[in-house]
Amino acid sequence: MSDGLEHHKHHDPTNLGMVSSPHGPETGDDHAHLPADFPAAGPSEGEVARIFDKILFPDDLYTPEGVYWADLPFGQQMKFNTAVDNAEAKKELGTIWSMIKQDPLSPISWYFKNAVLPGAGLGLEGYVLFSIGNLTPLFSAVWPQCWKTYKVCNKQWTFAVTYLEIVGIIIGQVLVGFIGDSIGRRWGLIQDALIMFGGLLMLTASWGVSLNGWVICYTLSLMFYSIGVGGEYPMTATAAMENATGSGKISTREDRLHRGRKVTMAFLMQGWGQFFNQAILIVLLLIFHHSGKPPYSLVSAQWTFRVSFAIPAIGTLWLVYYRAYKMPLASKQLNAAKKRAKVTGYDVQSLKLIFKYFTPRLIATAGSWFANDVFFYGNKLFQSTFIAAIDPSVAKTGNIMTSWLWNFVNIAVSLCGYYLASFLIDNKLVGRKRMMQLGFLMDFVLFVVPAFHYNYYKSVKGVHAFQAMYFLSSFFNQFGPNAVTFLVAAEVFPTSVRATAHGFSAACGKLGALLATVVYNYIDTQQKFYFVPWFGLAGMLVTWLFLPDTTGLDLKEQERRWMYLRQGRESEYHGIAVHPRHLSVWERMRGAGKYYDPKQDRIDQVKDLRNEWEYRQAEKSKDEAGLMDTDDLQFPDEVHNHFMRTSNIKGKLRDTSSDNISNEKAVVN
Numbered sequence: 001m002s003d004g005l006e007h008h009k010h011h012d013p014t015n016l017g018m019v020s021s022p023h024g025p026e027t028g029d030d031h032a033h034l035p036a037d038f039p040a041a042g043p044s045e046g047e048v049a050r051i052f053d054k055i056l057f058p059d060d061l062y063t064p065e066g067v068y069w070a071d072l073p074f075g076q077q078m079k080f081n082t083a084v085d086n087a088e089a090k091k092e093l094g095t096i097w098s099m100i101k102q103d104p105l106s107p108i109s110w111y112f113k114n115a116v117l118p119g120a121g122l123g124l125e126g127y128v129l130f131s132i133g134n135l136t137p138l139f140s141a142v143w144p145q146c147w148k149t150y151k152v153c154n155k156q157w158t159f160a161v162t163y164l165e166i167v168g169i170i171i172g173q174v175l176v177g178f179i180g181d182s183i184g185r186r187w188g189l190i191q192d193a194l195i196m197f198g199g200l201l202m203l204t205a206s207w208g209v210s211l212n213g214w215v216i217c218y219t220l221s222l223m224f225y226s227i228g229v230g231g232e233y234p235m236t237a238t239a240a241m242e243n244a245t246g247s248g249k250i251s252t253r254e255d256r257l258h259r260g261r262k263v264t265m266a267f268l269m270q271g272w273g274q275f276f277n278q279a280i281l282i283v284l285l286l287i288f289h290h291s292g293k294p295p296y297s298l299v300s301a302q303w304t305f306r307v308s309f310a311i312p313a314i315g316t317l318w319l320v321y322y323r324a325y326k327m328p329l330a331s332k333q334l335n336a337a338k339k340r341a342k343v344t345g346y347d348v349q350s351l352k353l354i355f356k357y358f359t360p361r362l363i364a365t366a367g368s369w370f371a372n373d374v375f376f377y378g379n380k381l382f383q384s385t386f387i388a389a390i391d392p393s394v395a396k397t398g399n400i401m402t403s404w405l406w407n408f409v410n411i412a413v414s415l416c417g418y419y420l421a422s423f424l425i426d427n428k429l430v431g432r433k434r435m436m437q438l439g440f441l442m443d444f445v446l447f448v449v450p451a452f453h454y455n456y457y458k459s460v461k462g463v464h465a466f467q468a469m470y471f472l473s474s475f476f477n478q479f480g481p482n483a484v485t486f487l488v489a490a491e492v493f494p495t496s497v498r499a500t501a502h503g504f505s506a507a508c509g510k511l512g513a514l515l516a517t518v519v520y521n522y523i524d525t526q527q528k529f530y531f532v533p534w535f536g537l538a539g540m541l542v543t544w545l546f547l548p549d550t551t552g553l554d555l556k557e558q559e560r561r562w563m564y565l566r567q568g569r570e571s572e573y574h575g576i577a578v579h580p581r582h583l584s585v586w587e588r589m590r591g592a593g594k595y596y597d598p599k600q601d602r603i604d605q606v607k608d609l610r611n612e613w614e615y616r617q618a619e620k621s622k623d624e625a626g627l628m629d630t631d632d633l634q635f636p637d638e639v640h641n642h643f644m645r646t647s648n649i650k651g652k653l654r655d656t657s658s659d660n661i662s663n664e665k666a667v668v669n
Contacts, residue, residue, distance in 0.1 A: 051638045056605055060084045060253055061552070061576075068598060069428070069552075070581035081428045088257055114262070118240045119269030120319055121192060124312050125229040126273025128200065132165065132222070133383045134281055134407065135305055137400050141294060142301040146211050153212040161219050162517040166377070168223035170507045170514075172230020177503020180231075181496065182346040184331035185239050186323070188499070192231040193320040199225025200313035204306050230510070234502040237490040240266040241498075241555070242333040256554050260425035260432065260487055267486045268418035271478065274411050281308055282404055292401025337495040337559070340615075341566065347496040350566065354497055357565055360586045362501065364546035365489040368436065369509030371539030372481035375443055375532060378516030379474070383407055389458065389525045390467045413471045417478030425487065431551030432484050432491075436543045439480010444536030446473040451529035481539060485509065491550050494562040548584045553577060560608060574601040609635075613643045 057066045069080050099106040116123070139147045146153035172192070180188035202221035208214035240263045284307055285292060289300035338347065354362070379386060387406045388394045394403045424430045446469045450457045457466035489505040490498050512535070520528055550558070557577050564573035574597035576582065583593050613635060635643075 048642070051642050052606060052609075055609070055636070055639065056602055058253065058256070060088075060256055061554075066602075068576055068579065070576070070579055071598070078429060084257075085427060115265035116269065117322070118262075119236065119266035120315070120322075121189070121196070121232040122236055122267060123269035123273040123276075124196065124316050124319065125232055126270035127277040127312050128196075128203075128225065128273075128309065129165070129229055130274045131277045131281070131308060132161065134278060134404060135308075137403055138285075138296065138301055138304065141398060141400060142296050142298060143211060146215060152210075153215050157212065157215050157219060159517075159521050161215070161222065162521075163514065164219055164223040165226045166510050166514045166517060168226025169230035170510045172227040173233055173503040173507040173510065174230075175227070175503075176231025177234040177499045177501075177506075178346070180235050180238060180499035180503075181334070185235060185242070185334060185499070186327055186331045188231060188235040189239060189323045189327065190320065192228045192235055193316055193323055195228030195231070196225055197313060197316040197320060199228060200309055200316055204309040204313060230503075230506070233486070233506040234490070234499040236266055237263060237486055237502050238334075238499045239327075241487075241490050242495065255556070256552060257426055259491070259555060260551070261422050263487045263490070264418070264422040264425055264483050267483060268415070268422060268478075271411065271415045271418045275408075275415065277308070278404055278408050278411055280311060282401065282408070284308055285401065285404075292399065292404075294398045294400070296400070333495055341496065343496065350494060350496040350562075351500065353565060354493065354501060357570075358493065358501075360546045360584060360590075361492045361548065362505065364542060364548075364584065365485065365492065365501070365505035366508035367542040368440075368481060368539050368547065369485045369489065369505050370512035371440070371535040371542065372477070372485055373509040373512035374516045374535040375473075375477055376482050377510075377513030378520055378528070378532065379477075383410070385520075385525055385528070386470060390463065390470050392458070392463075410471055410474050414474045414478045417475040417480075418483060421479045421483035425483070426551065428552045431549050432488055433543060433547055433549040433551070436480050436484040436488075436547070437540050439476045439482075439484070440536045440540035440543065442476035442480070442536075443473050444533045444540070446470075446476070447529055447536065448533035451526065451533060454526040454529060481543075488547065488550065491555070492548060492558075494559060544585060546584050546586050548582055548587060550582060553582045571595055572604075574598070574604060576601075609639065610643060610647065613640070614647060 053066075056062075062068055063072070063080065069077055072080060096107055099110070136147065143152075145151045147158060150158060172195075176188050176192060179191070199221060202224060203218070206214060206217045206221050208217050241259065281304065282292070284304045285296075285300065288303040289296055338344065341347065341350075343349070387403045387410075391402065391406055393399075394406070421435060425432060425435060450466055450469055453462075456462045457469075485505070489502045493501040516532075519531060523531065553576065557575055561573050561575060561577040564570060572595075574595050576596075576598075578593050578596045580588055580593045580596070587593070
């Protein structure tokens with residue numbers, strides 16, 4: 001497509017040393033300049049429309065007539081979005097097939113680069129963190145005087161294994177979330193890996209002059225490790241999201257259609273961490289004990305749990321190296337946003353504005369995470385109790401291997417939930433909010449039914465249904481709230497305080513986990529089923545009322561709205577970020593969507609693009625550190641050339657901007 005400029009190929013200079021119009025002295029190099037017949041009044045309305053339509057009306061969001069998909073009747077929404085998704089799926093399958101023909105293993109390397117590496121920290125923490133629930137039955141069998149009867153060990157210190165683990169996570173989430181927004185994502189990621197590596201060394205070498213002393217050492221080591229775990233939540237979410245979109249102002253199809261998948265693919269590594277932990281524990285017990293049957297020796301237990309911690313220590317040490325030397329641009333988008341807002345250090349103004357404009361969103365992300373973690377962490381840390389309930393033979397025989405194999409099945413079912421969430425989370429007809437509500441609702445049903453018919457489901461006649469309900473609850477927990485909370489707690493907040501908001505929400509979630517661990521230690525199994533379901537119901541209601549649905553909403557469009565809010569121009573923003581589809585029920589009730597005006601927004605978008613382009617042109621020469629994303633390719637060539645020939649930057653460019661803006665307004669009206 002023509003850019004409206006005249007291009008000269010390489011040639012011998014004919015006017016060397018002379019300053020001639022319109023492009024200065026000739027050097028013989030390729031160059032472009034305005035055509036001789038370029039109209040003094042600027043480009044025509046048709047030319048402006050041709051230049052900007054692809055940006056203003058991307059075909060995955062707008063119909064050919066320029067109508068936003070959410071403004072269509074429901075039937076047409078389904079037809080439009082199905083066509084977009086089918087076309088994208090066809091394109092991706094074609095790409096995969098091309099990769100396979102060129103190199104059969106290339107899809108595996110792509111997955112490793114785009115899912116395994118971004119989620120490596122969560123995979124390692126999932127391995128270690130949820131091993132506590134797996135190791136507890138082994139410790140109880142080998143040291144019953146400490147972990148069961150409490151004759152030798154202090155009961156409160158034994159219980160503190162789960163308490164202080166969660167306290168450490170909360171500290172890490174709040175602290176590293178703040179550090180990530182203040183110092184940068186890269187340092188937060190490196191710091192997390194260093195803390196986790198140190199914690200694993202402490203866990204592997206934990207010891208004491210008495211059994212109770214070992215429990216105390218084990219508990220404090222786990223708490224230290226958990227500080228790094230807590231930091232992984234805000235750092236992994238923000239880094240995965242921001243690296244997927246870049247820091248430019250021009251939106252990308254990849255961001256709109258696959259941002260949720262990009263983040264949840266990193267998050268589901270937590271499930272793989274649990275999977276490998278359970279697999280390795282089974283193998284280690286078979287190696288050191290030579291079978292899975294009781295009684296278990298002290299030596300086999302020592303080797304099993306210590307080697308199980310030493311293995312992820314090696315992976316975590318590599319993670320320190322990778323983050324220190326292979327992720328130099330992890331903070332690029334944050335730095336660009338701060339520079340644009342002329343902020344150094346922590347953006348206190350944005351934090352205040354979060355509470356002014358987005359408090360309902362904080363209630364949604366923090367409240368839903370709190371409700372979810374009562375389910376998720378309660379079930380994981382006390383999974384041996386639940387496994388014993390759905391298979392009474394575990395308690396009778398004391399066979400840990402049977403318990404671990406049942407848990408293996410549970411993890412496999414959970415992984416199916418993780419992957420289905422990643423597959424559907426960007427589908428506009430399903431989306432984040434509906435997935436979370438469905439997951440909460442199903443968890444409520446699948447726990448409340450056995451709670452009030454516990455004796456029947458514990459019987460031989462009902463135990464298989466009991467098993468199915470428990471495993472399905474794991475599936476829907478991963479498919480819904482567990483995956484979605486991790487994504488939306490970063491997605492619905494602006495870049496400058498994204499890690500802080502995510503860390504705060506995750507910390508509130510861990511308060512739910514702490515509540516579950518405290519209460520679960522003092523109630524029996526049936527009472528656990530009585531206790532849990534209501535948090536599913538509460539989570540569903542909080543999600544419905546306070547959470548906006550950001551499925552398909554461009555992350556850069558949210559940043560554009562935030563720019564208006566930060567400048568005190570809330571009423572001047574008319575874009576799709578305040579479309580009722582992308583606002584919560586509470587925000588709609590409060591009138592946040594009253595300014596939505598697609599006709600006016602089209603005019604404003606061109607103005608904002610022009611302002612952004614002029615800012616980037618002015619900054620380009622000053623950007624020695626490369627922190628600003630000033631690459632011209634962030635703007636399509638036609639847009640760049642259009643602004644170049646119609647803008648007036650420091651008097652160096654042709655001043656036809658007033659005529660041009662009039663034309664731009666006429667086109668989008």
